[in-house]
Amino acid sequence: MRVRLLFLAAAAGALLPCAAGAQSSQQPAAASSDIVVRAARSKPSNWREAETSHVIVLSDGTESELVRLTRNLERLHFLLSGLLGRTNVQDDTIKLRITLIGDVAEFDELDLRNKRWQQGPFNDMFQISRYYDPREDGAVMATTRVDQRTVIEHSPATPARVLGAVSSALSNRSADPMADPMAQAELQSAVIGDFATAGMIGSHDLTVTYGEHAIEVPAESLLYAGYAQHYLLTYFPAAYPRWYLDGFGQIFASFATKGNNILEFGRSPRGTAAVLDVFGSFPVQDIFNDKYLTEKPHKTDWTPIHAWLLTHFLMFSDTRRPQLRAYLTARNNGTDPATAAAVFGDQKQFAHELRAYYGARKPYEQVSYPVDKTEEPIVHRLSQGEAAFIKGRLELGARILIPPAPASEMDPKQAKLLSKARDEALKQRDQWLARLRQDANRWSGELGAQLLLAEAECRSDNAAQCLAAAKRAQLLAPADARPLVWKGTAMVQLAAAAPESERETRLVEARKVIAAANRADLEAVQPLLAYYASFAANGEKPPVAAVDGLQKAVGEVPSAPASRLKLATALADRGQTDIARMVIMPVAAGPYDSPERPAARALISRTGVADHTSSAAPSP
8 A cells, every 4th residue: 555645734833942041050058957868678569661762651561561562652653753744853852751550440540630631522432541631841641551441332231131031931931941942042042142232341351241332442542542642732733623633643543563664554443333323423514613512422422433534534535635734724823613614615515525435445554664763662660669659640730730719700600619629629639648748758768759749749839848858859869950940949939928028039049949950951841940930920020041941841842731821921921922822822722621721812812813712613
């Protein structure tokens, strides 16, 4: 099959990194002499970490599985780079950190709430277990190592029905119905027939689930789809419609290696025909005008398979592909969805072609992969102390994000709901922090434990506790930049709360510590973010060096909406409104309802561009 460079991405490339200022020749103050760290020997855990040029993957599975999956992610990165014209482009972005957890129930217990990534909304039968958080210091993703099941239709087979079939047969036959060959055959047919269409065997092969028809969702497909979306958001950030990113991920969910040097993608997902037969078609105009985003999951017939079909049709069509490019460009420029969709022409004709495509044989692609490009992951086994905080680092994003207090002019009913949600989030955060403090005390000799606690305390505005944890981390790793970042951040917070006569002096000292962190690791993002925040959080206008450092941070983590909002705000305040709009558009009009979106839309309005994304446009 011939190779076609099909794929495209609209506008708004990642910002080029530029040098950070904020340098200082002074060293941070010595750690307090009353800080004592007792290091204990930690035994090996069942967790391993594999690292390549673009990913860090942690898994509690076998080493062979970890190596294979990590190697495949690098191959997928190579494939996407070739298709999107980035093969020989220098890459300064932060590696994606992926955690693979061995059980769906264990994954669900973490209660990882996706605040900066959403899917669909798909029918509620298609709620997969995957977490993605584009954090300021690097994106993280988590999913399961085991295949997941998606129930697509409930069948009439139930325990009661099976029991009823047995009882009916017994009551209508002789005292010993099984002695009658005819009765035996009839009963066996009824029972086996029900179980044959009842569902699939459970993940541990213990029970038969019946009363439903289900398809398997391979764990690898979730991993590859998630990485494809991350790739697009990182290297080609733009205001994509959500259906396109969902479909883009599904196209690469079928990624596979054939032999030593063939990479394959674009095949139909498992259960495609069954899902489309059960759920039927979906109105094209409701997709293009974003009306589907308002559908309730228990009512909608929109599924990942529909997103795959639509995106596959547009990408693999020589006629429609240029239209898709124009549509994505228009959306990224702020054009309202319905107007942007006009590029596809008569939507009735479009729907007719899409229906025909559904019944046709679907193309897929195979690409040759140079064997000498294969990158072998560097693998090491984590200690029990290191492994103890893997899940805590994942939970960090969900636990420290607290809903804002209700505004005074808000509707009382809405204000009550918001206050309740805020109180619950604060309660859960405090409970999580208490457990984290206990664990960090238990593993007092683990650098990762103290760093995680310091970050959690600082981001919960517990400056004194943050400073203490950062000092403990500094004793464990004096040359490491990370303890200095949180030490300086805590000092900034304490300075803000100090008497006005002391504030400026204390801020200067805090910035010296942050500058020392920058010198310790010139490629680290956290010192740049901390230096900028030392001004912005205190109501001061950040100097040029701080804004330049923030721009470098955005260049290294282009998918992070929080740092994009900060940079766009700083640029707008400096009168650079055109660049500010380009920076913030993926947040204001992009695919995900992040906590930063309201402020991003307000910034778009402030810089003079009408916001067409706040509500669905009328159908064409």
